[in-house]
Amino acid sequence: MSPIAKQMSCAEVVALVTDYLEGRLSWGERRRFHRHLTGCDGCTAYLAQVKQVIRTLGHLPPEAIPQRALDELMAAFRDFHRG
């Protein structure tokens, strides 16, 4: 690579955002990624939004177990071990 690394474009940042979040960028790419973010409000917003989506997905409420289903399972368990 040339001593002056090529600037990363917005399209590249968008394409690499998951690799970035997964820690899969090389040291040099990561540096270019950060450098781009410093000067780009659009990409800064984009990254924040992807993170926001991830956080939201991780906060979906747990699904409740119907008591009836649990009762059935416990009965099946007893049957199995009795049989």
Add this chain to the structure above:
Amino acid sequence: MRGDADDLQLLRGVRDGDEAAFAELVMRHQGQLLRIAQVYVSSRALAEEVVQETWLGVIRGAERFEGRSSVKTWIFRILANIARTRAKKEARSIPFSSAAGPEEVDEPLLDPSRFQSAQDPAPNQWSAPPLAWPTPEDSLLTGEAREMLLKEIEKLPPAQREVVTLRDVQGWSSKEVCNALEISETNQRVLLHRGRTKLRAALEEYFGAVGAPGS
């Protein structure tokens, strides 16, 4: 997240007929199994049946568990097999290892017109940049936007839906997901990227937060 050592202990209890151990294993995993089952079958009721059947499989199979995968992955595989069979019976057939399915390749992720073209002053830079979303974080985490994201997950191609659900909804590690779905790390990352990119775009549309071209 509670550890696999505990799961292993519980599964030994299940094998030995310990009812309390079985109840705890169920309580621990039921909610997540129910959500994952919904990745494969179309209704909540059917998903509940799949989960019930999965637990019956766990009861019967406990003594055959060999510890070659984590307990969580082992239960997941039982569920996925049952769900796949059910899904085939249903009209909505979802191949399980669909990770390399043709529908996943080369679909547009983000509208190309969001970026400047080669003729524009700054090719590949934003022409219509994303704007900050109007709502504070807390309100994003509740209500309508969340419901909307859940519906958008359902619209993703199957392999993306699997990976996004396991990674981002259930919080599995990338390694766990690769093991469970038997896909490569790279493939997993590509699927995750595609899924997340579309979900972000859907929320953006929902918020109406796109900058005017040239802004």
